[in-house]
Amino acid sequence: MKVLIVGSGGREHAIAWKVAQSPRAEEIYCAPGNAGIEEYAQCVDIGAMEFEKLADFAQEKGIDLTIIGMDDPLVGGIVDVFEDRGLRVFGPRKNAAILEGSKAFSKDLMKKYGIPTAAYENFDDPQKALAYLETARFPIVLKADGLALGKGVLICNTLQEAQEGVRSIMMDKKFGSAGNTMVIEEFMTGREVSVLSYVDGKTIKTMTSAQDHKRAQDGDQGLNTGGMGTFSPSPFYTKEVDEFCKSHIYQATVDAMAKEGREFKGIIFFGLMLTKDGPRVLEYNARFGDPEAQVVLPRMKNDILEVMEACVDGTLDQVDLQFEDNAAVCVVLASDGYPVSYEKGYVIRGLENFKDKDGYYVFHAGTKKTDKGIVTNGGRVLGVTAKGKDLKEARANAYEAVKLVEFDNKYYRHDIGKAIDEA
Secondary structure (H helix, E strand, O other): OOEEEOOOOOOHHHHHHHOOOOOOEEEEEEEEEOHHHHHOOOOOOOOOOHHHHHHHHHHHHHOOOEEOOOOHHHHHHHHHHHOOOOOOOOOOHHHHHHHHHHHHHHHHHHHOOOOOOOOOOOOHHHHHHHHHHHHOOOOEEEOOOOOOOOEEEEEEEHHHHHHHHHHHHHHHHOEEEEOOOEEEEOOOEEEEEEEEEEEEOOOOOOOOEEEEOOEEEEEHHEEEOOEEOOOOOOOOOOHHHHHHHHHHHHHHHHHHHHHHHOOOOOEEEEEEEEOEEEEEEOOOOOOOOOHHHHHHHHHEOHHHHHHHHHHHHHHHHHOOOEEEOOOOEEEEEEEOOOOOOOOOOEEEEOOEEEEHOOOOOEEOOOEEEEOOOOEEOEEEEEEEEEEEHHHHHHHHHHHHOOOOOOOOOOEEOOOOHHHHHOO
């Protein structure tokens, strides 16, 4: 098979690595890719939002399957463009990717079909949002409706903070058009868990659980980021939680989308909050999480191409999805100053230390190949992942692996997976 992967981050590197393990993969391309993905794929200088150019390339090269890694092109309708050309593509169409593309849509969907989530109200008028806050209970959560690189969520402890948040999102347009509409929802407390799933329009198969760390600094302090590290599985995702979610959340979401005429094929990422009243949906994503993919895919036993083709063909019910009985931890190495301001262009040293090191992986997120070597080219630079027989061993291995690679301005959290000590 000839495979094209669309995207350039750590998620796409993890996908490329997994695709390269398939005996069915003959040629792999990635657009635009990054310096790490080049080990497995031929990188192509086409942007992820250049739909027609990407489709032209897929036709010219005779690509058998295109995998869309990123949220922006999915929400923008890249799958529709490829399908209109008769090209096989993995990911939801535009009318299904709205599950991630509009938080207001997803909240309304959950309310309509009785899928457990936080109480909320949607607003497209900032003055009405400000008036609503006058009678609200705090803390409270403000969410930009559209895509905001994982940063469009504000937790506000006071009325003043919330008022500033409304102005920032809806009036100052901090997140651009993503803030034209805003969701205000109740603040839920509990453990956060991420569960990714494969979906073929009617059947859903969930992957192993994971837990992300969104805040930039140790102790869950600082600003929200795209993710500073993950571990898998989550010890808080018990058999009882799994059974509840299968009964009330997972299949219910797939069925709801089908009833709305928005058949979903691809990945549904369920962001869950395990509250004292049971699991609730925090958010949906319409693609692999990043860095969740970097701990989930190394534990997946199946040939990823077979699973993805089953999603495209509607035969996922015939797949026995399996994961290793172990654990994985990913620590993100970022540029100091992320997610606000940071410098790029520092040479990365020690990447060769991961060669032939079984159970240890380094996934590139923001890197670039230059005459000086591979250099930093983003806020999140690398995802260092290690496996172990259990979470404690995987965590110890991951932090040992962090020492194998260096670059000036290197920054990372020291408490990824620390919650496992409390399990």
